[in-house]
Structures are given as structure tokens and as C-alpha cells.
Amino acid sequence: MRDSRKRVASVIRLRPEKAEEYRTLHAAVWPAVQERIRASNITNYSIFLRDGLLFAYFEYVGDDYEADMAAIRADEITQQWWKLTDPCQEPLPTADPGEWWVEAEEVFRLDEHQHIGEDGR
Amino acid sequence: MRDSRKRVASVIRLRPEKAEEYRTLHAAVWPAVQERIRASNITNYSIFLRDGLLFAYFEYVGDDYEADMAAIRADEITQQWWKLTDPCQEPLPTADPGEWWVEAEEVFRLDEHQHIGEDGR
Numbered sequence: 001m002r003d004s005r006k007r008v009a010s011v012i013r014l015r016p017e018k019a020e021e022y023r024t025l026h027a028a029v030w031p032a033v034q035e036r037i038r039a040s041n042i043t044n045y046s047i048f049l050r051d052g053l054l055f056a057y058f059e060y061v062g063d064d065y066e067a068d069m070a071a072i073r074a075d076e077i078t079q080q081w082w083k084l085t086d087p088c089q090e091p092l093p094t095a096d097p098g099e100w101w102v103e104a105e106e107v108f109r110l111d112e113h114q115h116i117g118e119d120g121r
Numbered sequence: 122m123r124d125s126r127k128r129v130a131s132v133i134r135l136r137p138e139k140a141e142e143y144r145t146l147h148a149a150v151w152p153a154v155q156e157r158i159r160a161s162n163i164t165n166y167s168i169f170l171r172d173g174l175l176f177a178y179f180e181y182v183g184d185d186y187e188a189d190m191a192a193i194r195a196d197e198i199t200q201q202w203w204k205l206t207d208p209c210q211e212p213l214p215t216a217d218p219g220e221w222w223v224e225a226e227e228v229f230r231l232d233e234h235q236h237i238g239e240d241g242r
Contacts, residue, residue: 009169009176009178034231043231044231044232046128046229047227048130048226049228050130051132051213054228055169055178057167094171094172104169104171105170109166110155110158110164111165
């Protein structure tokens with residue numbers, strides 16, 4: 001059976017002079033921001049950093065992705081949070097005008113519940 | 122409670138002229154290669170592509186990461202698979218000599234089982 005859970009990866013640049021500020025902010029993301037993310041059916045969410053690029057990964061477990069993302073964008077506390085984090089970031093040169101984090105293409109997926117070993121193999 | 126499951130993200134370049142070949146290979150990864158990955162306690166594994174960069178994400182659910190990774194490297198079928206995929210890839214300039222995929226730093230994590238909503242909030 002195929003895992004239908006949507007996996008979303010996206011990319012943005014981290015401004016080098018803001019790296020420490022970004023790390024500090026993300027070591028203590030405001031609880032209300034985290035709650036808004038979870039309320040929008042996002043789970044298993046990490047952000048990784050390498051060579052000035054931030055990679056976000058999360059799984060979406062709801063059934064109306066656009067509405068759930070819109071609810072995050074409309075949240076006032078989240079907007080306040082972004083006033084702190086946005087100056088740390090810079091969109092990729094290939095982002096569309098106005099686009100911030102850009103999505104990456106999933107080229108491979110190994111699903112969780114095809115896990116072998118459960119039958120002793 | 123904190124999710125102790127190790128999340129690993131790593132990065133490598135995809136050679137532009139090999140992008141289609143890489144996609145085709147990964148649309149049908151050899152079953153024995155997938156089985157070896159699962160036998161090494163790796164799950165929820167995706168590879169994403171954006172702007173010539175490949176980002177791998179997986180979760181490790183075993184208790185001896187080094188041994189499980191070594192078992193993959195020692196697997197003959199996996200080595201044959203890598204003879205097809207390695208020419209598609211090129212390490213980042215910041216990779217150590219001999220290093221291939223390089224790990225990224227996790228700067229943020231939202232854990233799965235702190236999920237709210239279960240109590241009606």
C-alpha cells in the first residue's frame with residue numbers, strides 16, 4: 001500500500017550574517033507559531049542548513065492543503081514571527097516574483113509501511 | 122515527550138546533463154536496494170530536487186546507526202546501483218575529500234506526537 005501522506009520540501013537562502021540569529025530563533029520557536037503549524041495538519045517538520053541553504057521538510061496529514069496553508073498565512077502571531085525570520089532569509093534566484101520558500105520536486109520516495117522485517121525477513 | 126528518532130538530511134549536486142537519467146533510475150529503484158535500506162532501519166526516505174541540488178531526507182529507527190550504514194555500503198547490489206547513480210552526482214565544494222552526500226544541520230524540529238487537536242483544541 002502506498003503512503004499517500006504528502007511530503008513537502010522547500011528551499012530558501014539563509015543570509016550568512018543572520019545565521020546565528022536564525023539558529024537562536026529556531027531553538028525556541030514561539031509556542032503559538034508551533035500550534036498554528038500543527039493545527040494546519042503539518043507534522044514531522046524539520047529545517048536543515050548546509051552551505052547557506054535552508055531545506056524545510058514536513059508532512060501534511062490534512063485534506064485541504066491550500067486552506068490549511070492559508071490559515072497559517074492569515075495568523076497574526078505567525079505574521080509577527082515572520083517579521084523576525086524574513087530578514088534572515090533570501091529567496092533563491094529561481095523563485096517567482098513574490099515567492100519566498102520554493103518547493104523542490106520529489107524524485108524518490110521509500111514508504112514507511114512497506115517496512116520489511118516485520119515478517120522476520 | 123520528545124521524538125528521539127534521528128532525522129538525517131544530506132545534500133549533493135545533480136549533474137544537469139544527468140537529471141533525466143537520475144529521475145528515471147529513481148522512479149524504479151531496484152527492490153533489493155530498497156530492501157537493504159529498510160533492513161538498515163531507514164524509513165520515510167525521500168529525495169528532492171531543486172536547481173540542480175538533491176536533498177535526501179530519512180528517519181533512522183534502529184539503535185546502531187554506524188553499523189546499519191556500513192551494512193548498506195558493504196552490500197554488493199547496492200554497490201552496483203551506485204555505479205549507475207554516482208556518475209549523475211557531484212559532491213558539494215564543501216565536502217571533505219572522499220565524502221559524497223554531505224549532512225546538513227538540523228536547526229528546527231517540530232515533533233509529531235506533540236500534535237495538538239487530539240484534545241479538541
